[in-house]
Amino acid sequence: MIEASCHCGAVTLSVGDPPEWVADCNCSICRSYGVLWAYYRASEVRVAASVPIDVYSWGAKTLRFHRCSECGCVTHWTKVDPAIDRIGINARLMAPDILATTRIRRLDSEDTGLYLDA
Template sequence: MVEGSCHCGKIQIELDVAPEEVTDCNCSICRRYGTLWAYYAPKQVRITEAVPTQTYQWDDRQLFFHRCAECGCVTHWSPVDPSRNRMGVNARLLAPDVLAEAQVHRFDGASYGGFTR
């Protein structure tokens, strides 16, 4: 099990397993957020919110990007359609030694028309 949190600690993330790979995407939103995404089935992830996250939607509105209302860290994205068995966790919130073990996959989301592809 692996844990992470936003800077202020109001959002806590618990993962069943450490990510083997994280995605560094250059699409218009990911490059601005500076996130490294680790993808999971939602049942592998537990997120505890001491304050509700704020969300942002973009483009085709298939995803919610969540951030901490207190410190502003981007914590994860979740699908708008709950039947979609995939979500992304910002691996930047994990311990540096956990992140160091993961392969960084550079994804050219800018050329492939966006984040959700």
């Protein structure tokens, strides 16, 4: 079981397996947050929160970015369309030894929409 937790520990996300790779996206919101995304099926991930979770959407509003209302850490995004079984977890909130051995792929959302190492 892999767990990602915000700084204060009020919001946790649990998933069975570590990510094979994570995405460093250069779009305006992701570079502002400074996050690395690990992608899963939403149905694979358990989200637990002991405080309210704040949500932000922008642009086409296809994603909701969630953050802990206590410590402010961005924890994950979800699709607005519930039919799309997809979630992005902020891998920076996983244990450091997981990220230390995980490939980081640079995603050029700002321009081409492609992974720069593809």
